[in-house]
Amino acid sequence: MKEKNLEDQNFSSPRGGEWIETQTQQKLKGTVAIIRERCKGCGYCIEFCPLKCLEFSKEFNGKGYHYPHIKFPEKCTGCDLCGMYCPDFAIFGKKLL
């Protein structure tokens, strides 16, 4: 089981893209990790973030979707609601404090 996971992870880079995390500063309460190439631009994470920290980026990913990026990093609590709503496993929130 473990070994297989490792293999999967390696495959995930060329096909799925890398994890991109926002710059971590000490005072941030939370942040998000976004895997751009998995996003299909549905906008659920942006709509249902309780603090409206996210917005669509101007750039497209390989499939032609605008992926989200964090607009107000200082507001994010890392509640991970965006991660619970994402149908594509493209975003996860995490607490930093």
Add this chain to the structure above:
Amino acid sequence: MTQTLELKDKMEGLLRTNRLPHVWCSGCGIGIVLNSFLRALIASETDENKVAVSCGIGCTARISGYMNIDGFHMTHGRALAFATGLKLANPALKTVAIGGDGDMIAIGGNHFIHAARRNIDMLVICVNNFNYGMTGGQAAPTTTKESCGTTAPYGSFENPFNLPFIADACGAVYVARWTAFHVRQLQLSIQEALKKKGFSFIEIFSQCTELFLRKNKYGAGLDEMKFFKQNSVIKNGADTREAEFNSRNDKIVVGKFVDRERPDFKESMDGYFGKVLKDKFIRYEGPLQTKI
């Protein structure tokens, strides 16, 4: 570093990440259901080696292919039949059947009512997107009145099924309904149902963005999520007869409707044969545990 960071890694561990991005259309609710299911597995600390997922055919049924746990892709409608066999052959497993409304209640309807009647110990998750997604948006036994499908170009005039009511009437021990909007409640429900012994049923209203929503001009996935949010009323413990959703003008009754105890199939069988056959009866406890 923190809990959620670990959670992300655990989620990745339960996914076959080399197969992502998955086939589901942008905004399709099936991905949300898979997301909630994996989170529930992690939160309930279920041993993933003791879980087996059985799926039929359909967009929803592709779920088993993205999980890094034992999964079976069955013929159309037979997810519950397969899960029944699996459970009886290996009683230590927690069997989960996941499928679409067509898979579970149209072609697989008979398996559904009988698995519930016999109270086979399994969790059944039905993603109701009101049509046959995979084959091009045909009307299903769940299509709401006046909604269109490829086989109902002027709208459907039939009465759709009320799935929680059917499950309740057939004897399910746990019955709940949520929508793709209710991610937290859905996750908690799956957690509860994973621990429940007997036939547990969770229905999830979900958005088929590319067919049902597009054909009916109900808007994008986000509009449907808002529709679910605005039109749902949470009524835990409600009579399942109230859970009718016949047309888009009805309120969506969501919540946990049934949570009761009833001896499951194996308990009943062991009890009965133990009584009538006495010492002649050898209880079956699994392929490795039973000596004959």
